[in-house]
Amino acid sequence: MSSRVRSPSNVRVSARGLDAARAPLASQPSLAPIETTQSFKHKAYTALKNAIVAMDIYRNREDIRLDERKLAQDFGISRTPVREAMAQLESEGFVRMVPRRGIYVVRKTKREVIEMITAWAALESMAARLITQTATIEEIAPLRKMFATFKDGKARAHLDEYSEVNIEFHQSIIKLSGNRVLIDLAENLFTHMRMIRRKTIVEKDRVERSIRDHMNIIEALEARSTDRAEELVRDHALGLADHVAKFADYLD
Amino acid sequence: MSSRVRSPSNVRVSARGLDAARAPLASQPSLAPIETTQSFKHKAYTALKNAIVAMDIYRNREDIRLDERKLAQDFGISRTPVREAMAQLESEGFVRMVPRRGIYVVRKTKREVIEMITAWAALESMAARLITQTATIEEIAPLRKMFATFKDGKARAHLDEYSEVNIEFHQSIIKLSGNRVLIDLAENLFTHMRMIRRKTIVEKDRVERSIRDHMNIIEALEARSTDRAEELVRDHALGLADHVAKFADYLD
DNA sequence: CTACTCATGCTGGTATACAATATGCCAGAG
DNA sequence: CTCTGGCATATTGTATACCAGCATGAGTAG
Numbered sequence: 001m002s003s004r005v006r007s008p009s010n011v012r013v014s015a016r017g018l019d020a021a022r023a024p025l026a027s028q029p030s031l032a033p034i035e036t037t038q039s040f041k042h043k044a045y046t047a048l049k050n051a052i053v054a055m056d057i058y059r060n061r062e063d064i065r066l067d068e069r070k071l072a073q074d075f076g077i078s079r080t081p082v083r084e085a086m087a088q089l090e091s092e093g094f095v096r097m098v099p100r101r102g103i104y105v106v107r108k109t110k111r112e113v114i115e116m117i118t119a120w121a122a123l124e125s126m127a128a129r130l131i132t133q134t135a136t137i138e139e140i141a142p143l144r145k146m147f148a149t150f151k152d153g154k155a156r157a158h159l160d161e162y163s164e165v166n167i168e169f170h171q172s173i174i175k176l177s178g179n180r181v182l183i184d185l186a187e188n189l190f191t192h193m194r195m196i197r198r199k200t201i202v203e204k205d206r207v208e209r210s211i212r213d214h215m216n217i218i219e220a221l222e223a224r225s226t227d228r229a230e231e232l233v234r235d236h237a238l239g240l241a242d243h244v245a246k247f248a249d250y251l252d
Numbered sequence: 253m254s255s256r257v258r259s260p261s262n263v264r265v266s267a268r269g270l271d272a273a274r275a276p277l278a279s280q281p282s283l284a285p286i287e288t289t290q291s292f293k294h295k296a297y298t299a300l301k302n303a304i305v306a307m308d309i310y311r312n313r314e315d316i317r318l319d320e321r322k323l324a325q326d327f328g329i330s331r332t333p334v335r336e337a338m339a340q341l342e343s344e345g346f347v348r349m350v351p352r353r354g355i356y357v358v359r360k361t362k363r364e365v366i367e368m369i370t371a372w373a374a375l376e377s378m379a380a381r382l383i384t385q386t387a388t389i390e391e392i393a394p395l396r397k398m399f400a401t402f403k404d405g406k407a408r409a410h411l412d413e414y415s416e417v418n419i420e421f422h423q424s425i426i427k428l429s430g431n432r433v434l435i436d437l438a439e440n441l442f443t444h445m446r447m448i449r450r451k452t453i454v455e456k457d458r459v460e461r462s463i464r465d466h467m468n469i470i471e472a473l474e475a476r477s478t479d480r481a482e483e484l485v486r487d488h489a490l491g492l493a494d495h496v497a498k499f500a501d502y503l504d
Numbered sequence: 505c506t507a508c509t510c511a512t513g514c515t516g517g518t519a520t521a522c523a524a525t526a527t528g529c530c531a532g533a534g
Numbered sequence: 535c536t537c538t539g540g541c542a543t544a545t546t547g548t549a550t551a552c553c554a555g556c557a558t559g560a561g562t563a564g
Contacts, residue, residue, distance in 0.1 A: 336517095
């Protein structure tokens with residue numbers, strides 16, 4: 001995706017053989033997509049990340065230890081790819097590897113959660129700016145549809161569903177910016193936030209206002225009001241940060 | 253087979269002896285994580301990162317390949333910690349590991365550089381907001397001193413020095429926010445930007461304006477003008493992005 | 505009954521051996 | 535001379551063996 005791979009011809013040879021989808025001879029139009037199986041490291045990474053995100057780590061405060069050897073056995077692979085996956089998860093802030101002690105799932109403190117939300121506010125508000133300058137009206141339109149089913153008080157009754165739509169909305173904002181760096185940085189923050197979402201992010205009395213905020217954001221984007229869109233997005237996110245600061249006592 | 257005769261612990265013993273130079277006294281409460289000897293993985297990570305940052309990768313376009321085994325030999329360790337360090341560098345966007353091909357240093361495209369600067373603008377402008385709300389006057393004061401020596405036209409004559417001070421200024425802004433997430437995210441972006449700094453970031457005609465911008469930023473911070481500080485910081489960074497877009501033709 | 509010592513087991517860290525595959529060269533056929 | 539096919543080589547991915555340190559608990563001295 002990144003490297004142009006211009007200079008050495010060796011790379012392009014195999015690449016050319018790969019995208020035989022040109023099919024000038026029509027011998028086999030649609031060849032098997034790619035038979036390259038993902039590395040065990042990447043598989044282990046995905047499996048572990050899903051497992052960690054799925055567990056409700058803030059339910060109690062006991063240390064959650066992950067056993068390298070046991071996980072390797074469960075996955076049917078050796079310790080090496082598991083370790084490499086763990087190392088990546090550690091650099092992303094999901095686990096902590098303590099020498100001769102164990103690997104522990106990381107719980108974020110309230111302060112850290114607030115810092116993450118603040119960073120997310122910075123990224124998404126910049127994304128909003130970019131959208132007002134580059135996105136087409138067709139790209140912005142789908143944002144409205146997300147909340148069609150929640151028009152009137154229905155959101156209060158379906159908090160879980162709304163929570164999903166809520167996250168999807170914010171992810172869409174980031175993606176519409178078209179800035180890969182913003183997207184990647186925010187993705188990691190989102191993953192962390194998904195882990196605490198269940199207990200805090202959405203509360204009944206916040207839903208109505210949340211929908212209003214979102215609608216205002218969409219209007220600002222459509223109106224190409226750069227500064228206003230940025231401000232609305234930022235304040236919406238920072239409002240969540242304040243909410244967490246006040247009410248997420250179970251953190252810490 | 254015969255190699256098994258040699259005790260494999262020889263290397264580790266000597267390496268352990270290397271970092272046996274530990275703090276004689278724990279007098280300073282600041283930060284002394286020396287208690288645990290850094291793992292080979294972390295040492296290799298640091299060494300590799302420094303080496304990659306130091307090399308002027310945009311000088312030519314040849315693929316720069318890093319040889320796992322050779323590096324492991326040079327460091328006097330095995331491939332395992334080198335691999336784990338490489339995996340981390342890959343997740344941070346510095347290298348790319350291609351299965352059964354090699355590990356290559358990543359060159360950022362012009363688009364990617366602009367995206368990074370944009371993300372940096374988002375982070376630093378948020379940092380500026382936070383500073384106006386929480387930082388003390390004593391914390392802001394040192395920012396002025398940085399440019400004391402560059403008051404009049406001296407900056408033009410000492411571009412390299414100014415470039416360092418310039419980076420230091422922006423890092424200080426981020427750090428003053430006191431938000432670890434912002435700090436860590438920006439740190440990685442800064443490291444990437446340092447790699448292209450030599451050729452683009454600073455140009456003669458931009459220095460004067462750069463100093464003016466910085467002074468305005470400092471004044472806004474001191475005046476606790478939240479919105480203005482944010483705007484100044486953001487526009488300053490985005491101005492650099494525009495500059496890169498127009499003149500950094502050597503990228504791509 | 506308490507406190508302290510020491511052996512043992514479990515842990516992650518490291519080294520090394522083995523496997524799979526992409527590449528390039530070379531021989532042989534057309 | 536050109537092209538094809540196979541083998542040697544190089545490189546990473548994975549598995550396994552070993553190391554050192556900390557925790558734990560049993561056992562002994564007081």
